[in-house]
Amino acid sequence: MSRIAVPGDIQDQIVLLSRRRCCICFGLCGDVDVKAGQIAHLDHDNNNNDLDNLAFLCLLHHDQYDSQTSQSKGLRENETKRFRTELYNTVSVALSLSERKFLELFGNDNEGLELAEWFKRLQDTALTLTASVQCLGMRTPLPFDSIYQPTRIMVAPDEDETGTQLYAWGDRVSRSILRGRAFNEQSISVDEFLERDQDALILSGPGWGKTTFLHYIFRRTVQKDDLLPVLITLRRPNAVDDLEKYVQACSRIQKKQHRACTLLLVDGYDEVNTDQRRRVSEALLQYQARRAGKFYLTCREYYQISQINAPEVRLEAFTRDDQVRFVRVFLSKFAVIRQDAEVVVSQLEERGFAEFLSHPLLLTLACIVRTSSTSAQPRSGLRLLQRALDVLRFQWAEQKNIDRQQSTPLDGRDRVTILKNIAFTAKSPYVLRQRAEETTRKQLALLAMDKVDPRQALMEIARFYGILVPAEDGYEFVHRTIHDFLAAQLWVESGEFAQQVKYEWNARTGYAACLMRDATDVLKQALAAPDGLPAATEIIGNSASFDLRTVADALIRYFSANSRVLEHERRTHDETNSKYAPRITGRLESDFIRLANSRFLDFIVEYCCDKNSRVADLLVAYAAIELYERRLKLMHQTYEKALAAYKTETFTFVVPGAKQAQLQFLNPVLQNRMKDVKGPVIETAE
Numbered sequence: 001m002s003r004i005a006v007p008g009d010i011q012d013q014i015v016l017l018s019r020r021r022c023c024i025c026f027g028l029c030g031d032v033d034v035k036a037g038q039i040a041h042l043d044h045d046n047n048n049n050d051l052d053n054l055a056f057l058c059l060l061h062h063d064q065y066d067s068q069t070s071q072s073k074g075l076r077e078n079e080t081k082r083f084r085t086e087l088y089n090t091v092s093v094a095l096s097l098s099e100r101k102f103l104e105l106f107g108n109d110n111e112g113l114e115l116a117e118w119f120k121r122l123q124d125t126a127l128t129l130t131a132s133v134q135c136l137g138m139r140t141p142l143p144f145d146s147i148y149q150p151t152r153i154m155v156a157p158d159e160d161e162t163g164t165q166l167y168a169w170g171d172r173v174s175r176s177i178l179r180g181r182a183f184n185e186q187s188i189s190v191d192e193f194l195e196r197d198q199d200a201l202i203l204s205g206p207g208w209g210k211t212t213f214l215h216y217i218f219r220r221t222v223q224k225d226d227l228l229p230v231l232i233t234l235r236r237p238n239a240v241d242d243l244e245k246y247v248q249a250c251s252r253i254q255k256k257q258h259r260a261c262t263l264l265l266v267d268g269y270d271e272v273n274t275d276q277r278r279r280v281s282e283a284l285l286q287y288q289a290r291r292a293g294k295f296y297l298t299c300r301e302y303y304q305i306s307q308i309n310a311p312e313v314r315l316e317a318f319t320r321d322d323q324v325r326f327v328r329v330f331l332s333k334f335a336v337i338r339q340d341a342e343v344v345v346s347q348l349e350e351r352g353f354a355e356f357l358s359h360p361l362l363l364t365l366a367c368i369v370r371t372s373s374t375s376a377q378p379r380s381g382l383r384l385l386q387r388a389l390d391v392l393r394f395q396w397a398e399q400k401n402i403d404r405q406q407s408t409p410l411d412g413r414d415r416v417t418i419l420k421n422i423a424f425t426a427k428s429p430y431v432l433r434q435r436a437e438e439t440t441r442k443q444l445a446l447l448a449m450d451k452v453d454p455r456q457a458l459m460e461i462a463r464f465y466g467i468l469v470p471a472e473d474g475y476e477f478v479h480r481t482i483h484d485f486l487a488a489q490l491w492v493e494s495g496e497f498a499q500q501v502k503y504e505w506n507a508r509t510g511y512a513a514c515l516m517r518d519a520t521d522v523l524k525q526a527l528a529a530p531d532g533l534p535a536a537t538e539i540i541g542n543s544a545s546f547d548l549r550t551v552a553d554a555l556i557r558y559f560s561a562n563s564r565v566l567e568h569e570r571r572t573h574d575e576t577n578s579k580y581a582p583r584i585t586g587r588l589e590s591d592f593i594r595l596a597n598s599r600f601l602d603f604i605v606e607y608c609c610d611k612n613s614r615v616a617d618l619l620v621a622y623a624a625i626e627l628y629e630r631r632l633k634l635m636h637q638t639y640e641k642a643l644a645a646y647k648t649e650t651f652t653f654v655v656p657g658a659k660q661a662q663l664q665f666l667n668p669v670l671q672n673r674m675k676d677v678k679g680p681v682i683e684t685a686e
């Protein structure tokens, strides 16, 4: 077929609007790479050079588009036009607005113009990243607004109360006790959050949606006339350099400008190494000093954010309504299940998934596992993840009604092997194209499939699982937890982890330990290492197998060192003129023990109740309060032993900022009695 050239000026316009992105690549795969391509006539009439009839398509999609018959289900004209509109909106409109705002703030002299060029690329990346959300298990990314459920934010009470002192940076880890449960935090909407004239450290556990939340903020503010949002995703290559360069450039902002003219969004403090974290902290300190605007920094819980002094906020857990809305959207995008979201959430609760429904990642995993016939309930988030991956690998591929055209001879096992190998060799979830393809080529050769095109294999893996998906210049793991988990699996299966002598104390090491038959030794080492807390937290929080006594001893040693007891007081019966029930009151520097499984918490009570040391006292207090919060009782022998040690069933455990528990609440023979008793459960503040 001969193609008549489109007039030059119209070509220029199309190229400018699309910035050489193929709208079908974008619409189907979220792929916004610059492509070699051509301008297509959407109505197949080569003389119709109306702007609305033209689109820039990559060579592959142009051929596909032109070769289809009018009956074929392929790339219909309207669908392609819709993709085109989304693409233009994404890369072009917002970008020029950002450019204008940038030049206004930073000046349009030579240096300013040069900076603007660099900034354009930065903003281009950010607009791309925030355009869609890749859900685990989804064939293609979904447009951002179709899936995102705006969450609420937990913040400390307004200024000028005890807040300032409580929020000094040196004491950060201890404050995790406040995590979403404390009475003195309040929940606010995103709008209220944006209105606050404060920087913020956004903390929460893995999978709570910190990145998506930050993307939401970017999307909300990029349209505003008077605010320039800048998104720095630390796990991306050169991100720290970009951050430093931006902060440096902020010195050019005219002093007369209003303070809040830029909003710096920095994602993933925990995802870079120690040296880079130091640089990020320093850059943010400088940014604060330059008074160019606010910053929001995201980080996982239990990481130390050095130097920076800013209020902490946390994403609130999903309410029941949020859960139903999320599941409804998930199901509607998802060919496999056609069911009422309300019913699905209830069934997940009945099947023991209740504690996994509080935030997006685990809820997604629970939905995926829900599609399988298994009735067993995973004991931890990591096991749920394992189960979900198994479902993706074995069951989905076989379901006939799933629209997943297979283009290679790979089976589920092969695909997961390739995924694990890429995960293992990549430190960052962001994998350069060349590297991903090289690893895939090697694995294909080992699988005796050296004739399969690695690129095709990677695209198929992306379509089947939605775990490793195309991104600018390469591929990206949609979630860091999944990336680390796949890497940890290969690490353990290959035997390399068992031979490791020196560990890097991060989540990946933690997951690997969880996959071992016995994690005692790794956990002991983590607790003894100065920076081992993030890994120890993962191991304890994911129901790893370990020797209870050895680990309890390691915990006692951990909290006995470096003044990790922040507060301790024990009152007994004998003390005269005490109007309170006998009690232990106090705080430890960190509350990660609350993540432990219930068996270990029970053991802590049993093992520590008669030790009579500050640390042992407080470990019992944390364990007892956590069990009470979970509405669980102690085992019989444990209760007997604790009663003998504390002498009275009204003995009370108090951790400021958390609920209080009396020993009798945990009495295994008093089933449910306490639910109806109001008096002693909530003691008023002293």
Ligand SMILES: [Zn+2]
Pocket (backbone or CB within 6 Å): 022, 023, 024, 025, 026, 057, 058, 059, 060, 061
């Ligand atoms: Zn394309």
